[in-house]
Amino acid sequence: MKTRIDLPGVIPVFPLPGALLLPRSRLPLHLFEPRYLTMLEDCLKTSHRLIGMIQPSVVPGRADNALHRIGCAGRVTQFSETEDGRYMITLSGLSRFRVQAEVEGFTPYRRCEVSWDGFERDRAGCEEDEGFQRKAFMRLLDRYFTARDLSADWPTLEDADDELLINSLSMLLDFTPEDKQALLEAPSLATRRETLVTLIEYALRGGEGDVMQ
Incomplete structure (x- = not known):
């Protein structure tokens, strides 16, 4: 039975380039900076225990700390402290959110006013992908792993349901932060599966030209 979480209007955010969290997925994180240790301590005092993962927004010619407008919040479901005071935590993805404004305050970490509107599907249970052609997708994935000299636990990948497979690959494969943002916003x-296929095919072409054989 799922625990119902009242979604807060303000959450702490963790801007981390290339780190992608998706609903119903898990993201391990290693916290060691003092500001993020404080963030975790404050988060664990709340009933929701939510942290928002978000990508910094890189704008040419600007050196500010802008954020993308859409991130994904996860609940701290596991945490352990190392002997030297660092923390290993796991975030379980709950829902995407849209940044309304950044909150000015005295915390060393960043906080944002967020809206959860438009992301109700994230909180409604596993999604189906009726158009997913798994065999063709697995052949493409095999080519990608071979080209990158990567190993994979193929039985686990083949047994994973559609959502787990697509979301896990979206999180784990080595795409640019902007590509990760596109996967998040699908x-x-x-749509996420179509975006993922496009990115894999593009990588196989080496960014241009014909697909590598």
Whole structure:
């Protein structure tokens, strides 16, 4: 039985380039900076225990700390402290959010006013992808792993349900932060799968030209 969480209007955010969290996925994090240790301590005092993962927004010619407008919040479901005071935590993805404004205050970490509107599907249970052609996708993935000289636990990948497979690969594969943002913002699982296929095919072409054989 799922625990209902009242979604807060303000959450701490962790800007981390290239780190992607998706609903119903898990993201391990290693916290060691003092500001993020404080963030964790404050988070664990709340009933929701939510932290928002978000990508910094790189704007040419600007050196500010802008953030993308859409991130994903996860609940701290595991944490352990090392002997030297660092923390290993796991965030379980709950829902995407849209940044309304950054909150000015005295915390060393960043906080944002957020809206959860438009992301109700994230909180409604696992998604289906009726157009998913798994065999063709696995052949493409095999080519990608071979080209990158990567190993994989193929039985686990083949047994994973559609959502777990697509979301896990979106989080784990080595794409640029902007590509990760595109995967995050995909409005549905099918759209995310289409984006993922496009990125894999592009990587196989080496960014240009014909697909590598």
